[in-house]
Amino acid sequence: MSSAAAGTTAAAESTAAMASSSAVVEQRLYVLSGFDPRGAAPLHRLLKQVFPLGARPRQEGWLSRWPLEPAGAAAELAGEELVCLHWDDIARRHWPRQPLALLVDGWDLYKWYLGSGGFPQVARLAPGAAFTGLYPVLVVVLLAALAGAAAWLAGGIGGVWWALAAAGVVLVLGWQLAERLAVGWLFRTLRFTHRLAEERVPELPQRLRVWADQIVALEQRCPAAELELVGHSCGSFVAVMLAAELRRRPEAAALVQRLSLLTLGHNIPHLALLPAARPFRADLAQLLEQPRLPWRDWSSADDWLCFAGVNPLAVVGLADGAGNYPEQLLLPLANRRGIPAGLQGFWGRLSQQFQLHFDYWQWLPRAGSGSCCGSARLG
Structure with missing residues (x-):
């Protein structure tokens, strides 16, 4: 069996398995890591510092539902569930x-x-x-x-x-x-x-369609009251593409009404500015259609791997008339958790750029609150 056929079969089996679940979920976070060939383990370790995650379950197709431990801090997060969207295999395929x-x-x-x-x-x-x-x-x-x-x-x-x-x-x-x-x-x-941008990654549009199928199946059988699609770094533009794919699907209309988008440390202009990236710019335009999907963008001026405070719609001339959309927040270094001392100088920050870039995950428990302690709101 070819790898493509195997992936399709696995996705179909996973969709059926998810549709059979009947657990009650108040909030479900769909999380997308950046361009990373290492698999889901690093993201699971990062989120485990914040959420009371249990052991990482076996991947089903291209989604994994990560349960929370039933004791301790989980009592404060009752009814919440994390779902990892896997695309590390695509990263490995494009990792010379x-x-x-x-x-x-x-x-x-x-x-x-x-x-x-x-x-x-x-x-x-x-x-x-x-x-x-x-x-x-x-x-x-x-x-x-x-x-x-x-x-x-x-x-x-x-x-x-x-x-x-x-x-x-x-x-x-x-x-x-x-x-x-x-x-x-x-x-x-x-x-x-x-x-x-040059459409030389055909696997990703295919994966977007599979994800959309699986998300629709899961939300039909086990709907969550609130849904949040979270994308970090390169995962931010993948999240935009997935949100646009869901908005275009009539069968996803009900779940889209409960869906919001959160981008962390985005680098969307790296893709949107490329002349050949017309399909992606169409996805950005799709998010502007009414009713608009709630979209928040969190970044930090201390993170030099992202476009801090840059409206991704303005980059491609779509911001006129959009108002404060997406809602942007700047997270200052001083109030971020897990950052070692001594990073106030230029060289200190430079030496820790990759740690800073990944620290956004520390803020995820506040993702549904609409506010961020110590942050600066743009707009």
């Missing part, structure tokens, strides 16, 4: 491991970013995001310069073979260091976004 493959794809990506005005557009919106977009190129240039210097010095001592060996050692060690510093992860994320 060879440096040469990344360099080849980098030419196409940065031809737009540096040669066709992408960098100035991003810099006007979010200087930090513009810098992180440029970060992989700066690392590659630095490694090339170091390898050239090593080759020149070694060549003067032992000739051409020593020069090649020295350059090779620098490049190998530099690549390993770059991977540890998540430079490769950052570039792969940008590469995936670029490929998605």
Whole structure:
């Protein structure tokens, strides 16, 4: 059986299993991680710091319902359920491991970013995001310069073979260091976004349709009073795409009336600004149709991997007449939980960017409250 057929069969079995459930749920959170090939385990660990989650159950198709422990803090969250939407297999499929493959794809990506005005557009919106977009190129240039210097010095001592060996050692060690510093992860994320805009990720639209089928089945059999679709980082634009898919479906009309959208640390402009991303811009326009889906966007100026305080609709000229939509909140560093001391300076923040970027999950228990302690509301 082909992998596509196996995935379809698994999704159908999962849909049937979910439809047989009859538990009462007051609030259900559908959570989408960012572009991450590691599976659901890291997200489960993050959410376990906040929610009284039990053991992670076996994945059913492309959804997993994560139950809460029946004791302790769970009493305060009675009737709440988390549902993980899996797309890590897609991330793995678009996660090249060879440096040469990344360099080849980098030419196409940065031809737009540096040669066709992408960098100035991003810099006007979010200087930090513009810098992180440029970060992989700066690392590659630095490694090339170091390898050239090593080759020149070694060549003067032992000739051409020593020069090649020295350059090779620098490049190998530099690549390993770059991977540890998540430079490769950052570039792969940008590469995936670029490929998605050019419709070179057919698996994701297929997954959106499967998710929609499974969510409709689950909510028909076991409806929750409130639904929230939560997307973090690249998961923010995937959440927008899924919300638009649900809005287009007549059979999902009832659940859409109970649905709201929450984006965390979004990088939507990285996709929306790409000239080929017309389907995604149509999804953004779909969310503006009445009645509008409640949408909140949380970000932080301390998080340089996101577009803090940037209205994703304004980026593509859709904000006129939209008012305070989506409702935006800025979370200050000082009031965020789990952040170590000493991050008030530039270098302190720079060294902890990835921790800061993932800390939004700490605020999820307040996702249904409509407010955030210590935050600044934009609009």
